[in-house]
Amino acid sequence: MFQRILFATSGSPASDDAARVAFDLASRYGATLELLHVTGVPTRAYSQVVKDVRTGEEVSVDENYLSCIGDELRSYYEKHLAACTAPCTVSIVTGHPHREILRQARNSGTDLIVMGASTKGEEGKFYRRGMAGSTLQRVAKAARCPVLSVHRPHASYWGGIGSIVFATDFSKPAESAFAFASKVARELDAELHIFHTLDIEKGGMGRDMDQDEIEGRLIEARKRMHATYGARMPEDFKKWQIEVWEGTPYVEIVKFARERLADLIVVAHHASDPDLEAARIGSTMEQVILRANCPVVSVNHPDKV
Amino acid sequence: MAKIMIVDDDPNIVTYLTDIFTDNGYQTCAASDGAKALELVKAERPDLITLDIEMPEEWGPRFYRKLAQDPELKRIPVVVVSGLAGNKYAIPKAVAALTKPFDPDELLGIVGSVLGR
Amino acid sequence: MPEGKYCFRRPLQTEEDILHLLSDTRGTNYYKEMEELEVDTADLKKRLDATCKSRIRTWLDICARCGLCADSCFLYRVNDRAPEQVPSYKVQTTLGEIVRKDGNVDTKFMLHAMEVCWSRCTCCSRCAQYCPHGIDMGQMISYTRGLLYSQGFVPWELKIGSGMHRVYRAQMDVTEEDWVETCEWMAEENEEEYPGLTIPVDVEDADIMYTCNAREPKHYPEDVAEAAILFHIAGENWTVPSNGWEQTALCMFAGDWEACKMQVQNVYDAIERLRPKRVVGTECGHAHRASVIEGPYWCGRPDGKPPAPYIHYVEWVAEALRTGKLKIDPAKRIKEPVTLQDSCNYVRNYGLAEVTREIISYIVEPGYFVEMAPNKEYNYCCGGGGGFNGVGRYRAQRNKALKTKRDQILATGCKLVIAPCHNCWDAIRDLEEEFEIGIRWTFLKPLLIKMVEIPEHLRPEQEEE
Numbered sequence A: 001m002f003q004r005i006l007f008a009t010s011g012s013p014a015s016d017d018a019a020r021v022a023f024d025l026a027s028r029y030g031a032t033l034e035l036l037h038v039t040g041v042p043t044r045a046y047s048q049v050v051k052d053v054r055t056g057e058e059v060s061v062d063e064n065y066l067s068c069i070g071d072e073l074r075s076y077y078e079k080h081l082a083a084c085t086a087p088c089t090v091s092i093v094t095g096h097p098h099r100e101i102l103r104q105a106r107n108s109g110t111d112l113i114v115m116g117a118s119t120k121g122e123e124g125k126f127y128r129r130g131m132a133g134s135t136l137q138r139v140a141k142a143a144r145c146p147v148l149s150v151h152r153p154h155a156s157y158w159g160g161i162g163s164i165v166f167a168t169d170f171s172k173p174a175e176s177a178f179a180f181a182s183k184v185a186r187e188l189d190a191e192l193h194i195f196h197t198l199d200i201e202k203g204g205m206g207r208d209m210d211q212d213e214i215e216g217r218l219i220e221a222r223k224r225m226h227a228t229y230g231a232r233m234p235e236d237f238k239k240w241q242i243e244v245w246e247g248t249p250y251v252e253i254v255k256f257a258r259e260r261l262a263d264l265i266v267v268a269h270h271a272s273d274p275d276l277e278a279a280r281i282g283s284t285m286e287q288v289i290l291r292a293n294c295p296v297v298s299v300n301h302p303d304k305v
Numbered sequence B: 001m002a003k004i005m006i007v008d009d010d011p012n013i014v015t016y017l018t019d020i021f022t023d024n025g026y027q028t029c030a031a032s033d034g035a036k037a038l039e040l041v042k043a044e045r046p047d048l049i050t051l052d053i054e055m056p057e058e059w060g061p062r063f064y065r066k067l068a069q070d071p072e073l074k075r076i077p078v079v080v081v082s083g084l085a086g087n088k089y090a091i092p093k094a095v096a097a098l099t100k101p102f103d104p105d106e107l108l109g110i111v112g113s114v115l116g117r
Numbered sequence C: 001m002p003e004g005k006y007c008f009r010r011p012l013q014t015e016e017d018i019l020h021l022l023s024d025t026r027g028t029n030y031y032k033e034m035e036e037l038e039v040d041t042a043d044l045k046k047r048l049d050a051t052c053k054s055r056i057r058t059w060l061d062i063c064a065r066c067g068l069c070a071d072s073c074f075l076y077r078v079n080d081r082a083p084e085q086v087p088s089y090k091v092q093t094t095l096g097e098i099v100r101k102d103g104n105v106d107t108k109f110m111l112h113a114m115e116v117c118w119s120r121c122t123c124c125s126r127c128a129q130y131c132p133h134g135i136d137m138g139q140m141i142s143y144t145r146g147l148l149y150s151q152g153f154v155p156w157e158l159k160i161g162s163g164m165h166r167v168y169r170a171q172m173d174v175t176e177e178d179w180v181e182t183c184e185w186m187a188e189e190n191e192e193e194y195p196g197l198t199i200p201v202d203v204e205d206a207d208i209m210y211t212c213n214a215r216e217p218k219h220y221p222e223d224v225a226e227a228a229i230l231f232h233i234a235g236e237n238w239t240v241p242s243n244g245w246e247q248t249a250l251c252m253f254a255g256d257w258e259a260c261k262m263q264v265q266n267v268y269d270a271i272e273r274l275r276p277k278r279v280v281g282t283e284c285g286h287a288h289r290a291s292v293i294e295g296p297y298w299c300g301r302p303d304g305k306p307p308a309p310y311i312h313y314v315e316w317v318a319e320a321l322r323t324g325k326l327k328i329d330p331a332k333r334i335k336e337p338v339t340l341q342d343s344c345n346y347v348r349n350y351g352l353a354e355v356t357r358e359i360i361s362y363i364v365e366p367g368y369f370v371e372m373a374p375n376k377e378y379n380y381c382c383g384g385g386g387g388f389n390g391v392g393r394y395r396a397q398r399n400k401a402l403k404t405k406r407d408q409i410l411a412t413g414c415k416l417v418i419a420p421c422h423n424c425w426d427a428i429r430d431l432e433e434e435f436e437i438g439i440r441w442t443f444l445k446p447l448l449i450k451m452v453e454i455p456e457h458l459r460p461e462q463e464e465e
Helices: A013-029 A063-076 A078-083 A097-108 A122-128 A135-142 A172-188 A211-228 A249-259 A276-282 A284-291 B011-023 B034-044 B060-069 B104-114 C015-022 C025-034 C041-051 C054-062 C074-078 C087-100 C107-119 C137-150 C156-168 C176-190 C222-234 C250-254 C257-274 C285-298 C313-322 C344-348 C353-363 C385-390 C392-412 C422-435 C444-451
Strands: A004-008 A032-042 A049-052 A058-060 A088-094 A112-116 A147-150 A163-168 A191-199 A240-247 A264-268 A296-299 B003-007 B027-031 B048-051 B078-082 B096-099 C208-211 C278-281 C338-340 C416-418 C440-442
Touching: A004 A013, A004 A097, A013 A032, A013 A078, A013 A112, A013 A147, A032 A063, A032 A097, A063 A078, A063 A088, A088 A097, A097 A112, A097 A135, A097 C176, A112 A135, A135 A147, A135 A284, A163 A172, A163 A249, A172 A191, A172 A264, A172 A296, A191 A211, A191 A249, A211 A240, A240 A249, A249 A264, A249 A284, A264 A284, A284 A296, B003 B011, B003 B034, B011 B027, B011 B104, B027 B034, B034 B048, B034 B060, B048 B060, B048 B104, B060 B078, B078 B104, B096 B104, C015 C156, C025 C156, C025 C392, C041 C087, C041 C137, C054 C087, C054 C137, C074 C392, C087 C107, C087 C137, C107 C137, C107 C385, C107 C392, C137 C250, C156 C250, C156 C257, C156 C385, C156 C392, C176 C222, C208 C222, C208 C257, C222 C313, C222 C444, C250 C257, C250 C285, C250 C385, C257 C285, C278 C285, C278 C313, C285 C344, C285 C385, C285 C422, C313 C353, C313 C444, C338 C353, C353 C444, C385 C392, C385 C422, C392 C422, C422 C440, C440 C444
Parallel strands: A004 A032, A004 A112, A032 A088, A112 A147, A163 A191, A163 A264, A191 A240, A264 A296, B003 B027, B003 B048, B048 B078, B078 B096, C208 C278, C338 C416, C416 C440
Antiparallel strands: A032 A049, A049 A058, A147 A296
16 A cells, blocks of 8 residues: 655654654555655755754754764664664755655655644744745645644554545545545555535535525535545445535544544645645644544645555 | 453553452453454453553554444443553543553542442 | 865865865864965966956055945944945955055965955945945955955855856756756646646747756745746746756855856856747846846856846846736735835846836735835845855854844834845845844745736636535
């Protein structure tokens, strides 16, 4: 299922939960695991100076510095590396994190990027400046492969994939997300819950819908999901079902996944977000990632699913 | 006599818990990961399960999901006993979540009240 | 010690040279060795004879030390009006001395001159507008830098930067392969949102050939993508050269004139090879100066012009807005107080002040644009020009210099600064980091992309709700 996993790590506790998932997935499903740490953001014009993302200190990049950071990273993940049955490599680079993650994924033919959720506070301060959107948003938008992220510690406590919630809004990126979710479900013999939320605020266009209308729309959505997705399920795969709830999408997705004890949520990323910074807080994807009890995969492009 | 199933991959924890429970008049059985636990729970029908989160093959939450999907097993109360942070959110429907190292009296109190003793 | 292991007169010519000097982190040994680097006075004299011609000699002679240039210099003002910061003083005590002594100067003098030329002047040439004799001190300092460079007295980063141009024909180690690959990558990354988007490489006889700054492909290729998107929306027939795409010249900051010629000739060769009708450069000030203003002379072009009309990005944007190739959605115009940073290199020294204001008239809701004071050709340097931004040895001086721009921005009351120049953009970024005044800063490209109307036939297929 997964052949080449790229784990983009801060090499700090902020990435611990994502690390648990990355190492577990690689070992469990026989993928190679590439650890990537973007250590410094270029600063001071054309100079060789970078801002160390962990300390905020200015450092001069040279071979020695990079190999020191590599050693630090290896010792930070010593236990994981020792226990991991998959081949692991470590890369230390400098640059703008989102860009370098995308570059590496492209060069390595990565089929899954794993990263911690948006780091808050100091760590993000230095490179976020003057650039819209979090690293995660930017990677999720442009990556050709699915991007998995983990925010709450216990979201990483599943160990493998056995029950997937695919949340659809019937958009074009949702097609790619469906392709990924259904492929993972079939190959790993997992349950697949295809889920849609009837957004009662947007759906009502500013007025309250009455309950008949809501339930009428739920029935419609179910039909649409059967037609859109059910029809594409291979005959020998039976472990899928369809559900539609009404509410605010991110709340319902998180609740539904918790109720079904899902260990993976797959959502579509929206490339059309006009302003990443503005969309950052409000987007369904970001909210689901922040709140979910399991890892969340966002898919935007159909290339590598 | 009430029976408690201990699910943990750490043999020291299993021994420790077994001692605590047997000293206090419970029967016990034990499994070292989620997959083995699922077989054992069907055979032993315990009255309560203590469940670790991270184990070599099948992790705790996955085992819990299978348990919860089985109509005959889903009512068995589960107490999470794990060293991981935030474990009370890992299985929200567990009757309690304790973080290692834990106070044995607290565990016995929880078990006692759940089993009506 | 005549020449050291790290510090020597000859330029960096190979990748090994560059790596070797880079291995001397922050130039610690380089600067230590420089303290004992002997001056080749015979060579310096020869160079003076060959290059110090009537203009420079006359300027030095007629400079009356009247001090009218003093107040024009932001470094003089920001450094408590220290006499040592008066432009005429800075020139007379460096170049003036070298000429008067006919090259007979020592190491100590050269170290001092290096400090003056790279930490007390950004070659912004604002003072030239105030000199009753029309002397351009920026030009004089720039010329002095060339003398210092030829003797090995140049800040570490600029020695490396200049070497990069010699080895890679780019200010950073971006090879032709890296560049072409980046173009493909950026087209691929954006083609879904902009169907049909391509970054055409080496197309002959195109209307436009685009050149940029190596930091774009190296660190933020989004900029290349944004340029492509805007050309695409404007319906331009454009291309980038596989070789000759790098427009900047750190070697100009370094005073490495030989490398300047190599660098710009490379771009001109691309123009001659691909025969575009025009060339458009990126949002960079010194790159424009190097490739459009000074380049033709470095390369000995008899008409003093590049092989094809070569315009700055702001000229293309203004034209595209004027002719309707790019249409701004009026609802998306900037509706917050916003100010504009005038780049010395293409505003004061090339006269594009009104062009940038024309752009402002399209993208800012009337009433929201606030001029800095002073502005246009009288605007102050961002504080990091002429290479100042990247030199670690003079960081403290540079940070102090940023206060001028900080106070100018604060006085506008704006939280958004448009800075269509890499150097200005960097300096403003750094001043926010240093002083935390709570501003945002931006190039034009991302602003335009947010507000430009996409013609019907270029939109992606309508998504279902």
